[in-house]
Amino acid sequence: MLVWRRPKCAAEWFRHWMVFSRETFSCPFSALATAVQSDSSSGDEKPDSVLGNKIIRRQPRGLSSDSIVQTLRCLRRKPAVAFAYFKDTESIGFHHDFSTYSEIIHILTHSLQGKMLISLFCEIVSPTGSGGPEILALMNHLRRTCAAPHALSFAINCLIKAYTMCHDAQATIDMLSHLCRLGYVPSAWACNFVLKFVAQSSGTEMVVAAYDQMKCSQMTLDADSLNIVTRSLFKAKKADEAVQLWVEMVEIGVKPHGYSSFVIGLCGCGKYDLAYEVLQWVSQERVPIEAVAYNMAMDGLCKEMRLEAAEKILELKAKQGCVPDVYGYSYLIRSYCKIGNILKAVDHCEAMESHGIKINCHIVGYLLQCLRKLGKTFEVVVHFEKFRDSGIYLDKVVYNIAIDAYCKLGNMNEAVNLLNEMMSRGLVPDRIHYTCLINGYCLTGEMQKAQQEFMKMLKANIKPDIVTCNILATGFGRSGLFMEIFDLLNLMMAEGLQPTSLIYGVAIDSLCKRGKLSEAEKLFYTVEEKGIDNIEALHSAMVCGYLNSGWSNYAYMLFLRVTQQGNLVDHFACSKLIDDLCRDENVKEASDVLSMMLKKNVVPDVVSYTHLISAYCQTGDMSTALLWFDDMVGRGCSPDATVYTVLMNGYCRAGQFQEAWKLFDQMVKLNIKPDVVAYTVLLNGTLKETIQRGLQGFAKERRRYLLREKHQKLLSSMEGEDIEPDVQCYTVLIDGRCKAEFLEEARVLFDEMFQKGLTPDVDTYRVLIDGYRRQGEIRKAEVLQKMKDKLTSPDV
Incomplete structure (x- = not known):
C-alpha cells in the first residue's frame, strides 16, 4: 500500500x-x-462502521x-x-x-x-x-x-x-427576477431561452406574463424575444395583441427581423388586411420577405375575394425580386374562376406561362369548371382537348369535367371514349365518373345503356351512392320504366343504401301516372310509418300524385295533415295545389294553402299569387283579390304584367273601368311593360264601358266618339311599344267597330289580319257576322258564315 x-x-x-x-x-x-x-x-483512522446491512461512511x-x-x-x-x-x-x-x-x-x-x-x-x-x-x-x-x-x-x-x-416555467421566471434584484442583468440569450422554455411548456398567457415581467425588470429584450412572444400569440389566435406588442417593441427601438414569420402569423389568424399593409410597408423599406409569406397573404385575400389586393401583392413580390411561382397565380386563377371571370383567369394563365411556369392539372380544372358553370359546354370540350394535346398531365377530376361536358352535349360516344382513354392512362374511374355517364344516358333517354353503366359500376366493386340512385330513378320515372324503379329500390336495400324521399317520390309519382293510386298510397303510408329523412319530399310527392290523378281534395286534406304536424310540402307542391284548387273553383281552400305558407315564413311566388288573385277575380270578389295583390307587393314579390292584367280584367268584368285604368297607369309608372294581352283587356273593357253608358242613356254619337278615341289611344300606345295585335286583339277591335256601327273599319281590320299572316278564329268571324246582321247586310253575313263553316269543318 x-x-x-x-x-x-x-x-x-x-x-x-x-x-x-x-x-x-x-x-x-x-x-x-x-x-x-x-x-x-491518519494511520489510526477508523474504517467505516457497519450498522446492520447499511454502511455508514465516515468522513x-x-x-x-x-x-x-x-x-x-x-x-x-x-x-x-x-x-x-x-x-x-x-x-x-x-x-x-x-x-x-x-x-x-x-x-x-x-x-x-x-x-x-x-x-x-x-x-x-x-x-x-x-x-x-x-x-x-x-x-x-x-x-x-x-x-x-x-x-x-x-x-x-x-x-x-x-x-x-x-x-417549471413559473419557478424559472421567478429565479430570473430574483437575479435581477441582486443586480444581475441577464443577457438577451438568457431572456430568450426562458421565453422559449415558457412557450414550449406553458400557455400563451404565461409567455406574455413572462415577457411583461422581463420588461418591468428592464431585462435585455431583442428581436428574437419579439418573435418568440408574437409566435406564441399567433398560435393562440391573438393577432391583435401580437400587433400591439410589435408596435411597442418598434417604438422602444427594437428593430424586428422576423417579418416573414409575422406576416405568416397574421395570415394564420385571418388578418389578411394587416398582412397586406405590412407587405406594402416592407416593400417600401426593401426588407426581404420569404415567398411563402407573400403566397399565404395572396391565398387569404383570394378567399375573401379581394382580388385586386391579391394582384397588388403579386406585383410587390416581383418588385422584391422573388421569383414568381405557381402558387400565387393558382390562387388568383382559382378565385377568378369561382366568380365566373374567365377572361381574367385566362390572363393570369398567360402571364404565368410567360414567366416559364407550367400550368398544372389543378389550374386546368379551375378553368374547365368555370366554363362549365358559365354554361359554355362546347368551350369545355375545346379547351380540354387543347390542354390534353399540349402534354399536360390531367387527373381524374379534369377528365370527369370533360366527360360531363360530352354528356350534356349528348355526345355519349365521345364521353365513353374519354373514359376509356382515362383508364388507358392508368387512371381508375370512380363513382363520380360512372354517375356522370349514367346521368348523360338518362338525359338522352337511353335508359338501357344507363342501366349497363350502373351494372359495370357494381361489377367494378364501386358502390353507388344516393346521388347515383336518385339520377337513375329520376331517369326511370321520366321514361315510364316503373318496374325498374322498384328493382332499383330492392337493389339499394341489398347494398345497404337507404332510399331517399326523392326515390320514393319518383316511385309514388310513377304509380299515380299508371293509375295505381291505391298502390301509391300504400307505399306512401308504409314509408311514412317507417320513418325517413327529409320526409317533406315524400309528402310533396304524394300531394303531387293526388293532383296528377285529379284528386285535389285529397291533396288538400293531406296538406292540412302535414301542416298540422308542423311540416310543409315543398314550394312546387304548394304552387300546384293552389293552381288546381283555383281551377276547381275551391278558392277558399287555395287561400288557406297560401296563408299557411306565409305562417311557415314561406313566401309564395308571383305565379301562386296570380292564380289566387285570378280565382277571386273570376268570382267577382275584387276586394279580396286586391288584398292578396297588396300582400304580394308588401312581401317583396315584384308584380309582373300578368298579375296586373288579371286584376284589370277582373275590374273590367265587374264594371269598375276606372280602377282598371288606374292599374294600367300604375304598371306603366313602375316600368312594367304591358303586353298584347293587357292591351286587349283594356280594349275590351273600353267596349264594355261604352255599352254600359248606352244603358245609362248616353247619346249614341257620344258613345261612338269615346270608343274610337280610347281605342285609338291604346293602339297608339301599342305602336309606341312595338306591340303587334294578335288574333284576340283584332277580334276585340272588330267587335268594337261593329257595335259602334263602323262596319267598313271592322272589315278593314279583318282584311288586315290576313295581310299580317294571322288567321281569324271562330270568335272573329262571329263578331263580324253579328255586326253585319245587326246592320241588315245579310248577304255579307252569309258569305262570312260560309267562311266560318269551312274553318270549323272536320275536313279542314
Missing part, C-alpha cells in the same frame, strides 16, 4: 501529485482524494472545507480535474459547504465549463437532489468576486438552463 504524506505547501503537493499521477490514477479517484487530503498521522479526518478549497485553487487550471475531485470528495462522504461550492463555481465559470457548471447547478437547485447552499447567496458571492463580466453572464446562463431542467 502506497503511503503518501500530505505536503506542507500546495506547490510541494502538486509536485508530488505529478510524480505519482501514473500510479494514483490507476486506482479509483476516491482513494486519490482521500490520500491527497490524509495527514501523516476522513483529513478532509475539511479549507483543505478542499486549497486543493481546488491548486487545480484552477485543470477545471475537469477540479470538478472530478470535487465530486469524488462528495462521494466519500464529505459535505460541501458554501466555501467549497463557491470555489468550484468560480473555477468552472472562469474556464467556461458549461456542461459541468449546469450539472453542478442542477444538483444545487433540484428539488430531489442532495441540495447545497442557497443558490442566490452563491450567485451573489460570485457577483462580488468575479471580475470578468463575460464569465458572470456565462454563469447566469448556465443557472437558467439548469433551472429549466429542474423546475
Whole structure:
C-alpha cells in the first residue's frame, strides 16, 4: 500500500501529485482524494462502521472545507480535474459547504465549463437532489468576486438552463427576477431561452406574463424575444395583441427581423388586411420577405375575394425580386374562376406561362369548371382537348369535367371514349365518373345503356351512392320504366343504401301516372310509418300524385295533415295545389294553402299569387283579390304584367273601368311593360264601358266618339311599344267597330289580319257576322258564315 504524506505547501503537493499521477490514477479517484487530503498521522483512522446491512461512511479526518478549497485553487487550471475531485470528495462522504461550492463555481465559470457548471447547478437547485447552499447567496458571492463580466453572464446562463431542467416555467421566471434584484442583468440569450422554455411548456398567457415581467425588470429584450412572444400569440389566435406588442417593441427601438414569420402569423389568424399593409410597408423599406409569406397573404385575400389586393401583392413580390411561382397565380386563377371571370383567369394563365411556369392539372380544372358553370359546354370540350394535346398531365377530376361536358352535349360516344382513354392512362374511374355517364344516358333517354353503366359500376366493386340512385330513378320515372324503379329500390336495400324521399317520390309519382293510386298510397303510408329523412319530399310527392290523378281534395286534406304536424310540402307542391284548387273553383281552400305558407315564413311566388288573385277575380270578389295583390307587393314579390292584367280584367268584368285604368297607369309608372294581352283587356273593357253608358242613356254619337278615341289611344300606345295585335286583339277591335256601327273599319281590320299572316278564329268571324246582321247586310253575313263553316269543318 502506497503511503503518501500530505505536503506542507500546495506547490510541494502538486509536485508530488505529478510524480505519482501514473500510479494514483490507476486506482479509483476516491482513494486519490482521500490520500491527497490524509495527514501523516491518519494511520489510526477508523474504517467505516457497519450498522446492520447499511454502511455508514465516515468522513476522513483529513478532509475539511479549507483543505478542499486549497486543493481546488491548486487545480484552477485543470477545471475537469477540479470538478472530478470535487465530486469524488462528495462521494466519500464529505459535505460541501458554501466555501467549497463557491470555489468550484468560480473555477468552472472562469474556464467556461458549461456542461459541468449546469450539472453542478442542477444538483444545487433540484428539488430531489442532495441540495447545497442557497443558490442566490452563491450567485451573489460570485457577483462580488468575479471580475470578468463575460464569465458572470456565462454563469447566469448556465443557472437558467439548469433551472429549466429542474423546475417549471413559473419557478424559472421567478429565479430570473430574483437575479435581477441582486443586480444581475441577464443577457438577451438568457431572456430568450426562458421565453422559449415558457412557450414550449406553458400557455400563451404565461409567455406574455413572462415577457411583461422581463420588461418591468428592464431585462435585455431583442428581436428574437419579439418573435418568440408574437409566435406564441399567433398560435393562440391573438393577432391583435401580437400587433400591439410589435408596435411597442418598434417604438422602444427594437428593430424586428422576423417579418416573414409575422406576416405568416397574421395570415394564420385571418388578418389578411394587416398582412397586406405590412407587405406594402416592407416593400417600401426593401426588407426581404420569404415567398411563402407573400403566397399565404395572396391565398387569404383570394378567399375573401379581394382580388385586386391579391394582384397588388403579386406585383410587390416581383418588385422584391422573388421569383414568381405557381402558387400565387393558382390562387388568383382559382378565385377568378369561382366568380365566373374567365377572361381574367385566362390572363393570369398567360402571364404565368410567360414567366416559364407550367400550368398544372389543378389550374386546368379551375378553368374547365368555370366554363362549365358559365354554361359554355362546347368551350369545355375545346379547351380540354387543347390542354390534353399540349402534354399536360390531367387527373381524374379534369377528365370527369370533360366527360360531363360530352354528356350534356349528348355526345355519349365521345364521353365513353374519354373514359376509356382515362383508364388507358392508368387512371381508375370512380363513382363520380360512372354517375356522370349514367346521368348523360338518362338525359338522352337511353335508359338501357344507363342501366349497363350502373351494372359495370357494381361489377367494378364501386358502390353507388344516393346521388347515383336518385339520377337513375329520376331517369326511370321520366321514361315510364316503373318496374325498374322498384328493382332499383330492392337493389339499394341489398347494398345497404337507404332510399331517399326523392326515390320514393319518383316511385309514388310513377304509380299515380299508371293509375295505381291505391298502390301509391300504400307505399306512401308504409314509408311514412317507417320513418325517413327529409320526409317533406315524400309528402310533396304524394300531394303531387293526388293532383296528377285529379284528386285535389285529397291533396288538400293531406296538406292540412302535414301542416298540422308542423311540416310543409315543398314550394312546387304548394304552387300546384293552389293552381288546381283555383281551377276547381275551391278558392277558399287555395287561400288557406297560401296563408299557411306565409305562417311557415314561406313566401309564395308571383305565379301562386296570380292564380289566387285570378280565382277571386273570376268570382267577382275584387276586394279580396286586391288584398292578396297588396300582400304580394308588401312581401317583396315584384308584380309582373300578368298579375296586373288579371286584376284589370277582373275590374273590367265587374264594371269598375276606372280602377282598371288606374292599374294600367300604375304598371306603366313602375316600368312594367304591358303586353298584347293587357292591351286587349283594356280594349275590351273600353267596349264594355261604352255599352254600359248606352244603358245609362248616353247619346249614341257620344258613345261612338269615346270608343274610337280610347281605342285609338291604346293602339297608339301599342305602336309606341312595338306591340303587334294578335288574333284576340283584332277580334276585340272588330267587335268594337261593329257595335259602334263602323262596319267598313271592322272589315278593314279583318282584311288586315290576313295581310299580317294571322288567321281569324271562330270568335272573329262571329263578331263580324253579328255586326253585319245587326246592320241588315245579310248577304255579307252569309258569305262570312260560309267562311266560318269551312274553318270549323272536320275536313279542314
